[in-house]
Amino acid sequence: RPSTLPALSGALETPSVSRIDRDAMTAIRRVFPLLLGLLVLGVAPVGAQTITSPYRFLDYRHSAGVFGGYIATDAGRLDLGPESSPVVGARYTFRLGGALSLEAQATLIPTTREVFDTVAINEPLQRVGEADLTILSTMAALRFNVTGPRTWYGFQPYLLGGLGFAFELSGTAPAEVRILPDARFDFGTRFAGQVGAGVEWFAARRLSIFADARDVFWKLKFPAGIRRQDEGKLPADEWVQNFQFQLGAAYHF
DSSP states (O other): GGGGGGHHHHHHHHHHHHHHHHHHHHHHHHHHHHHHHHHHHHHHHHHHTTOOSSSEEEEOOOOEEEEEEEOOOOOTTTTOBOEEEEEEEEEEEEEETTEEEEEEEEEEEEEEEEEEOSSSTTTTOEEEEEEEEEEEEEEEEEEEEETOOOTTTTTTEEEEEEEEEEEEEEOOGGGTTTGGGGGGGOEEEEEEEEEEEEEEEEESSSSEEEEEEEEEEEEOOOHHHHHTTTTTTTSEEEEEEEEEEEEEEHHHE
């Protein structure tokens, strides 16, 4: 009878070991999904940081550039004003903050104009030739960047409006020598304004290509001699609109 105790003792111990194994496996099955979930949550933020944004903030507040283009002019009701012509110029831009920038632009317009002389009262003006006319337009404008101080896929569209002056740099033409002084057209110095829209593409961090279109307006003053020829029916001056298109490059610093 005593010899049966070890066997009984072993029989009692075996279920205990199996139960411990089952408990361990159950704990592992419960903990493993939890560990896997924590691992996924830990990796997810890292993956989110790799998403690229189409927007890129601009680091520089100043830019200077040059451009060329074309201005389609309105010579006025009597065709006395400047003709359409190619243009060249330079501009400087300073970012004020947010979406606003201040722009200063100078445009050289080497053009021509028709020269007319008076014949008789209520008679059409007589064309006597053509004169070279060089105009320097200087404008200050407030620019609104549609995407703010950043680009969208490298592009920054903008709107602008500004005021300035247009100066005549050329003198009396040979074709005007025989015309009475009060019948000569003189562009002189004119108050001018502009509104426009364009887009700037940043080809590199500091280099951009820009293109825009502007409605440039100024006033033409009719000579007193020509007004007398029309018996005073002609107004003293006339506002005209001119459409300027330009393409250029700018360096940002």
